[in-house]
Amino acid sequence: MPFIFVLIFLLLTTVFAHAERVVGANSSLETAQGAKSAALGLAILPVLNDLPSLAQNPLQLSSIEKLSLAFTHVAYFEETAYNGVVMALPLRDAGTLGFAASRFGASGIPYIKEGDPLPEGDNYNTLSISDWIFTSAWGKNFGKWNLALSLHLLKRELDQSGWGFRSDAAAGYEFSKNFMLAGIVKGWTSSAVKWEEGHFEYSPPEAHIAFRFSEPFPYFYGKMNLYWQSAGILRSQSEEETRAWQNPVNWFLASSAGLEFQTDFSFSLRAGLAKVEDASTLTLGAGINPVSWLLADYAFQMHSELSSVHRISVTVSY
Secondary structure, three states: OHHHHHHHHHHHHHHHHHOEEOOOOOHHHHOOOOHHHHHOOOOOOOOOOOHHHOOOOHHHHHHOOOOEEEEEEEEOHHHOEEEEEEEEEEOHHHOEEEEEEEEEEEEEEEEOOOOOOOOOOOOOEEEEEEEEEEEEEEEEEEOOEEEEEEEEEEEEEOOOEEEEEEEEEEEEEEEEOOEEEEEEEEOOOOEEEEEOOOOEEEEOOEEEEEEEEEEEEHHHOEEEEEEEEOOOOOOOOOOOOOOOOOOHHHHHHOOEEEEEEEEOOOEEEEEEEOOOOOHHHEEEEEEEEEEOOEEEEEEEEOOOOOOOEEEEEEEEEO
């Protein structure tokens, strides 16, 4: 595994001098796959038991002790969907390996070639657009520390195809059973995409911090969990300036937060905001763990301009 990361680093450094810097080349990797994280305002990093979000948070692997399989389905507008499968393979004292594959896209989109007449009836030509993500990851618990690395192979199919790589590194420290602080560096080697025509693009590294705070509520037969994840620290993620050191207030308002009431009866209720400042980014969801080997989650996410988004995730452990 370390050899692969070194090889990718050397490969990327040879092309960056001829590559165009872009923001969003790996945007599909920023979308939560797991319904639990999505219901908590997309605060992905502090959630350690949402295996379907492995591609976004490799720290999931540090707390897994059983062979696990996870499946997720996200229904977007206009028949666009995000489907993925994840496997976690514990290696005892060597940590846990994780593998994930997902597709974010749409098929059967009708189109008319330039200059062609309008077809009669439903006799349209169709095309597909998609982002494929293949992830290999490793995570391990070192007492109060959780460490993880992940490597992503990306394929984008639009009017032409492009291939790319990205690698992430994450760490979390548990001060107590009730408080954890975590951080992640996305694209720590930077990340690159090459299109069929030979054009190179790259995205610089980005970093986030997050925390989870838990408070028992024995009289209500459960506990409350608060999750928070920052906006990007290293660069602006939108037209509005949100760099932490230039405008800390806007940076905080662009962060994500979620609240979960986890009952003692294997049932949880969740709510969050994908942006603290924007009530239209409200997320809601629930989870159920009817038996020790099965976990099912659902999430609902509002959209300010398009239709709402629904997510379903299922995790099975052996």
